Amino acid sequence: MTFQTIDPPLRLPALPVLSSRAGALARAGLKRFGLLGGFLLFWQVAATNGWINPTIFPPLDTIIAALWNSLTSGAYMDDIAISLQRAGLAYGAAILLGIPLGLFMGQIKPLEQALDPILQFFRQTSALALYPVFILLLGLGEASKVFVIFWATLFPILLATIGGVKEVDRKLVEMAQTFGAARLTIFRRIILPASVPAIFVGLRLSATTALLLLIAAEMIGANKGLGFQVMNAQYNFQIPQMFAAIILLALFGLAANALLVALQRRLCRWSELAR
Amino acid sequence: MTTLEKAKKGEVAVRGLSKSFALKGQPLAVLRDLNLNIRAGESLAIVGPSGCGKTTLLRVLAGLEAPDSGEVLIDGAKVGGVGRERAIIFQEPRLLPWLNVLRNVGFGLEMRGLPRDRAEAHARRYIRLVGLAEFEEAYPRQLSGGMAQRVGIARALTVQPEILLLDEPLGALDAMTKLTMQEELARIWREEQVTLILVTHDLEEAIFLADRVLVLPKEKGAVPRLINVELPRPRDRNDTVFVAMRRQLMAEFGLH
Ligand SMILES: Nc1ncnc2c1ncn2[C@@H]1O[C@H](COP(=O)(O)OP(=O)(O)O)[C@@H](O)[C@H]1O
Numbered sequence: 021m022t023f024q025t026i027d028p029p030l031r032l033p034a035l036p037v038l039s040s041r042a043g044a045l046a047r048a049g050l051k052r053f054g055l056l057g058g059f060l061l062f063w064q065v066a067a068t069n070g071w072i073n074p075t076i077f078p079p080l081d082t083i084i085a086a087l088w089n090s091l092t093s094g095a096y097m098d099d100i101a102i103s104l105q106r107a108g109l110a111y112g113a114a115i116l117l118g119i120p121l122g123l124f125m126g127q128i129k130p131l132e133q134a135l136d137p138i139l140q141f142f143r144q145t146s147a148l149a150l151y152p153v154f155i156l157l158l159g160l161g162e163a164s165k166v167f168v169i170f171w172a173t174l175f176p177i178l179l180a181t182i183g184g185v186k187e188v189d190r191k192l193v194e195m196a197q198t199f200g201a202a203r204l205t206i207f208r209r210i211i212l213p214a215s216v217p218a219i220f221v222g223l224r225l226s227a228t229t230a231l232l233l234l235i236a237a238e239m240i241g242a243n244k245g246l247g248f249q250v251m252n253a254q255y256n257f258q259i260p261q262m263f264a265a266i267i268l269l270a271l272f273g274l275a276a277n278a279l280l281v282a283l284q285r286r287l288c289r290w291s292e293l294a295r
Numbered sequence: 296m297t298t299l300e301k302a303k304k305g306e307v308a309v310r311g312l313s314k315s316f317a318l319k320g321q322p323l324a325v326l327r328d329l330n331l332n333i334r335a336g337e338s339l340a341i342v343g344p345s346g347c348g349k350t351t352l353l354r355v356l357a358g359l360e361a362p363d364s365g366e367v368l369i370d371g372a373k374v375g376g377v378g379r380e381r382a383i384i385f386q387e388p389r390l391l392p393w394l395n396v397l398r399n400v401g402f403g404l405e406m407r408g409l410p411r412d413r414a415e416a417h418a419r420r421y422i423r424l425v426g427l428a429e430f431e432e433a434y435p436r437q438l439s440g441g442m443a444q445r446v447g448i449a450r451a452l453t454v455q456p457e458i459l460l461l462d463e464p465l466g467a468l469d470a471m472t473k474l475t476m477q478e479e480l481a482r483i484w485r486e487e488q489v490t491l492i493l494v495t496h497d498l499e500e501a502i503f504l505a506d507r508v509l510v511l512p513k514e515k516g517a518v519p520r521l522i523n524v525e526l527p528r529p530r531d532r533n534d535t536v537f538v539a540m541r542r543q544l545m546a547e548f549g550l551h
């Protein structure tokens with residue numbers, strides 16, 4: 021086998037034959053996913069030819085087969101459910117506390133100034149470093165797992181919301197005031213909508229953090245969950261199963277992000293119009 | 296004014312108005328003992344070098360800034376904040392980027408308690424007045440500077456103020472748009488019968504629109520001057536008297 025067959029650019033001359041739209045789509049697709057495709061192809065070829073150790077990096081088809089098996093047999097269903105529950109509970113609680121608190125703190129300058137040093141300190145303190153503390157306080161069960169994820173996801177949401185509120189153009193607030201708008205109306209009609217883009221930055225950051233902390237928490241003292249399955253498969257040297265669980269986690273991350281992006285597009289169409 | 300016509304409102308009286316700001320710990324007197332009477336329905340332009348206090352005066356009139364001493368009376372009542380009989384148009388259009396033109400123009404009325412559908416019905420009339428009927432659904436980011444400013448003007452007009460306060464509303468526009476907008480302001484002033492108080496740094500604009508021009512001095516201690524513009528309307532910028540007035544006003548600023 022020569023290297024030519026796995027080198028996508030060499031296939032480019034065929035593209036101009038396609039209609040210009042399909043061509044443009046294909047080029048855009050290639051630009052975006054070409055490198056990823058190349059990487060996956062390299063993995064597959066390298067693993068089947070033994071260029072890399074296939075016991076550590078099994079060929080993709082075995083990984084996909086393992087993924088398919090575990091999904092169709094329902095083997096991971098409990099793990100998926102419990103993982104989603106942990107991350108969802110924590111993330112939901114962080115949203116329910118972080119956004120209202122941020123909206124409130126962002127508007128009350130003395131409060132924000134008094135609490136900012138504490139917030140910055142907590143933000144800089146890795147939630148993982150605090151996990152042992154949470155375990156001591158809450159035990160090794162669900163509570164400490166959910167709490168560590170909650171803790172880690174709260175701060176990005178809270179700080180982004182405070183930042184969003186503080187960034188609201190005072191001139192718009194003054195404009196509403198000249199029409200006699202009351203405080204609550206100004207909050208509802210100006211401060212809240214103007215903060216939404218910033219809040220979404222926090223939401224997306226926190227979604228990534230939630231998955232990260234989920235896996236870390238499930239690797240310590242859990243007997244269910246995708247993070248546990250990654251560790252467990254590794255202990256038992258079921259490498260394809262390990263990668264299958266990793267891929268599942270990545271897919272959840274992608275799905276969560278896609279969901280948030282779609283929601284953001286709907287709610288913040290105005291902030292993207294000119295772009 | 297006949298007796299049948301509703302009593303004209305929108306009279307402004309400024310009595311002994313002083314305002315200073317703290318600048319690096321030092322008090323900076325911006326307005327000193329200013330006295331001024333503006334008739335209902337009059338068009339007054341306020342000119343003066345940058346930093347002489349034009350915006351400050353307008354903000355005090357708007358009720359956004361409280362004077363240190365003295366008072367502002369509107370139709371005889373003392374001003375203590377923003378009021379329903381006044382609307383302000385700032386140099387920037389200050390549109391809400393998440394609302395389309397229709398909802399932006401209706402925003403002022405919504406703030407005054409009108410339900411959305413009625414606010415929008417009124418808004419449509421003023422959108423037509425400023426010539427943006429085809430852009431009702433557009434969002435602020437899709438508008439040019441001139442269009443955005445017209446949306447701001449329409450929003451101020453919807454609340455049917457007796458007094459329209461404008462702070463260099465055309466300052467950021469290109470020369471061509473500016474001329475058109477000056478014509479529009481003249482028309483709006485005539486049609487809506489409002490008291491128009493316009494801060495501008497454009498002397499030609501002042502003469503084109505105003506019945507009187509208030510010239511605020513730069514040096515502290517010098518007294519503000521009022522100049523009558525006795526020219527027939529609609530005004531012609533090339534009229535010899537117009538040109539002479541502009542030259543005279545420019546000479547006041549040491550320009551030739
Ligand atoms: N909020 C403020 N705080 C301190 N100084 C101010 C404030 N607003 C205006 N000033 C000062 O008052 C003076 C007059 O300002 P302004 O009324 O904006 O002038 P103009 O509009 O004529 O250019 C300037 O020297 C400005 O620096």
Ligand SMILES: [Mg+2]
Nearest residue numbers: 349350351462
């Ligand atoms: Mg100014």
